[in-house]
Amino acid sequence: MQIILIQGFAEKLQPMTYLEFEQPLKELNEQIEKLKESEQKNGVDISKAIRDLEKVLKEKTKEIYANLDPWQRVQVSRHPDRPYTLKYIEYITGGHWIELHGDRTVKDDKAMVGGFGLIDNMSVMFIGQQKGDTTKLRQYRNFGMANPEGYRKAMRLMKLAEKFNKPIVTFIDTPGAFPGLEAEERGQGEAIARNLYEMMQLKVPVICIIIGEGASGGALGIGIGDKVLMLENTWYSVISPESCSSILWRNWDHKVTAASALKLTAEDMHDNKLIDGIIKEPLGGAHAHPDEACALVKKEILKQLEKLNRLSPEERVNNRINKFCSMGVVIGK
Amino acid sequence: MSWFKRIKTGITTKNKEKKEIPEGLWYKCPECNNVMTSEQHADNEWICSKCEYHEKIGSREYFAIFFDDNAYEEIAADLISGDPLGFIDTKPYDGRIRSTISKTGLKDAMRVAKGEIEEQKAVIACMDFAFIGGSMGSVVGEKFAMGVDEAIHHNCAFICISKSGGARMMEAGYSLMQMAKTSAKLTQLSNHGLPYISILTDPTTGGVTASFAMLGDINIAEPKALIGFAGPRVVKETIGKDLPKGFQSSEFVLEHGFLDYIVSRKEMKKKVALSLRMFAPDFVEVKHSEKQGK
Ligand SMILES: [Zn+2]
Numbered sequence: 193m194q195i196i197l198i199q200g201f202a203e204k205l206q207p208m209t210y211l212e213f214e215q216p217l218k219e220l221n222e223q224i225e226k227l228k229e230s231e232q233k234n235g236v237d238i239s240k241a242i243r244d245l246e247k248v249l250k251e252k253t254k255e256i257y258a259n260l261d262p263w264q265r266v267q268v269s270r271h272p273d274r275p276y277t278l279k280y281i282e283y284i285t286g287g288h289w290i291e292l293h294g295d296r297t298v299k300d301d302k303a304m305v306g307g308f309g310l311i312d313n314m315s316v317m318f319i320g321q322q323k324g325d326t327t328k329l330r331q332y333r334n335f336g337m338a339n340p341e342g343y344r345k346a347m348r349l350m351k352l353a354e355k356f357n358k359p360i361v362t363f364i365d366t367p368g369a370f371p372g373l374e375a376e377e378r379g380q381g382e383a384i385a386r387n388l389y390e391m392m393q394l395k396v397p398v399i400c401i402i403i404g405e406g407a408s409g410g411a412l413g414i415g416i417g418d419k420v421l422m423l424e425n426t427w428y429s430v431i432s433p434e435s436c437s438s439i440l441w442r443n444w445d446h447k448v449t450a451a452s453a454l455k456l457t458a459e460d461m462h463d464n465k466l467i468d469g470i471i472k473e474p475l476g477g478a479h480a481h482p483d484e485a486c487a488l489v490k491k492e493i494l495k496q497l498e499k500l501n502r503l504s505p506e507e508r509v510n511n512r513i514n515k516f517c518s519m520g521v522v523i524g525k
Numbered sequence: 526m527s528w529f530k531r532i533k534t535g536i537t538t539k540n541k542e543k544k545e546i547p548e549g550l551w552y553k554c555p556e557c558n559n560v561m562t563s564e565q566h567a568d569n570e571w572i573c574s575k576c577e578y579h580e581k582i583g584s585r586e587y588f589a590i591f592f593d594d595n596a597y598e599e600i601a602a603d604l605i606s607g608d609p610l611g612f613i614d615t616k617p618y619d620g621r622i623r624s625t626i627s628k629t630g631l632k633d634a635m636r637v638a639k640g641e642i643e644e645q646k647a648v649i650a651c652m653d654f655a656f657i658g659g660s661m662g663s664v665v666g667e668k669f670a671m672g673v674d675e676a677i678h679h680n681c682a683f684i685c686i687s688k689s690g691g692a693r694m695m696e697a698g699y700s701l702m703q704m705a706k707t708s709a710k711l712t713q714l715s716n717h718g719l720p721y722i723s724i725l726t727d728p729t730t731g732g733v734t735a736s737f738a739m740l741g742d743i744n745i746a747e748p749k750a751l752i753g754f755a756g757p758r759v760v761k762e763t764i765g766k767d768l769p770k771g772f773q774s775s776e777f778v779l780e781h782g783f784l785d786y787i788v789s790r791k792e793m794k795k796k797v798a799l800s801l802r803m804f805a806p807d808f809v810e811v812k813h814s815e816k817q818g819k
Pocket of ligand 1: 554555574
């Protein structure tokens with residue numbers, strides 16, 4: 193389908209989008225652009241001035257990104273220029289991949305994509321939620337919110353990978369499982385539950401990477417892995433800060449407080465042993481350097497696969513089950 | 526010697542005593558305004574005698590309904606939440622926990638016990654909606670896990686009665702991972718060839734629906750319970766129009782293929798006991814040989 197090809201291959205041509213706290217970077221970038229323009233126009237060498245300014249930009253970026261608060265991280269995780277699942281798959285496989293469609297029961301969910309791809313000549317099953325990067329594509333992808341058939345499609349592909357002894361990599365990027373009427377009719381709860389149960393027992397290595405938003409059961413539904421990793425500027429929790437605010441404070445004004453309270457950043461999730469590791473993003477975030485981000489993710493996948501391949505299927509499944517069973521803090525045991 | 530310790534000796538089975546109903550109180554059905562005495566209501570398993578409305582009840586009542594002679598031994602009764610995130614919304618979570626414990630007399634939103642259902646060993650985990658909306662946090666996950674271990678240890682069935690608004694926000698990531706944890710435990714139960722019966726009661730939503738509640742070897746519901754993943758208000762906001770009548774009711778969920786049967790609370794013990802008998806002949810045989818061995 194045409195639209196998918198465009199989504200997969202198109203480089204982003206639109207100008208950078210800047211978040212509120214990135215405004216100083218915007219100004220510096222604009223100054224640099226102006227200097228470059230005038231250099232071209234006037235033929236006077238001001239490359240040193242440009243280099244100096246670029247250094248300032250780098251330092252400022254470092255400074256801003258070293259001090260992001262949890263709510264700002266949530267904003268970065270949703271940055272429209274961030275690479276989405278298909279971008280990662282394209283980059284990691286160098287385009288050597290075959291998208292597979294459909295859950296074989298109801299339909300093909302466009303919010304959940306997947307297929308076999310080659311990574312350093314190894315065949316891997318890639319699965320993930322897909323967001324769109326234009327208004328039209330965002331709707332086409334249902335904003336990355338899968339219906340039950342999306343989770344069942346993901347499970348079908350995982351079973352296919354298991355049958356042929358291929359490892360599985362999932363990319364998690366969703367504001368949640370779709371809370372629609374038909375989703376309820378077709379058993380959204382059952383679809384997610386089934387995935388948790390089945391993924392727990394997959395005999396092949398499973399790596400799950402949160403590349404953007406990891407919202408609740410909709411994220412966990414493809415999130416049971418031997419290694420669960422978060423990119424540096426992503427979030428993963430039981431609820432979004434906005435919804436948390438609206439439920440606990442009865443309005444949306446406490447999303448910043450909620451973002452802190454939920455301990456949803458990669459660092460907090462790792463400190464609490466709820467994920468296995470963090471993948472560093474390029475300076476200024478994955479949205480500033482998408483290719484670099486993809487390269488870092490590819491490197492990490494290869495590193496983890498190498499380790500996981502050394503274990504037997506039984507060891508992997510036991511470790512996976514034990515890991516999730518050890519999560520939780522209770523008093524009185 | 527029984528395989529579990531009876532909590533009381535000389536148990537009486539009179540409803541008035543076993544269910545600790547004070548005399549002289551009245552119950553008014555919220556659905557049809559039918560008035561019954563609290564005692565009549567309890568004798569009728571907390572079902573309205575006129576319209577069959579199933580009032581929400583807790584673990585104490587369900588244990589009384591299911592366990593023979595109301596005899597059972599509770600497992601991990603003293604676990605309480607650890608507030609791992611130091612969560613504060615309009616009040617601190619640890620304070621909320623403490624005040625809910627003293628208000629409800631419960632330690633968290635699930636109790637687990639072992640006993641017998643028509644002479645068949647079983648472990649029952651039962652959620653308490655009175656405890657922060659039956660929300661699932663670390664304690665619910667851990668008790669569920671210990672319940673499954675107990676069932677495996679005694680080679681018996683595991684039953685979970687769900688009644689929950691979903692995950693407990695104040696435990697955030699920990700609460701989310703209880704979905705994974707409970708599902709993981711069910712794979713272990715299954716690998717031992719032991720049955721898991723999931724009973725969904727009003728309401729069962731969110732993370733509980735999207736994990737253990739939907740994973741029963743058989744899924745059962747009480748009539749007219751609200752069962753869904755997203756809450757009705759959220760679905761309504763999503764589609765921007767009113768929901769069809771009966772949406773997300775037990776009957777709706779049965780019709781769409783996610784329940785095996787709906788049963789009135791009055792018939793539930795009998796039907797669950799019969800269902801248990803259908804699973805593995807070994808259960809009956811193990812029981813039988815044990816008896817002969819004595
Ligand atoms: Zn009534």
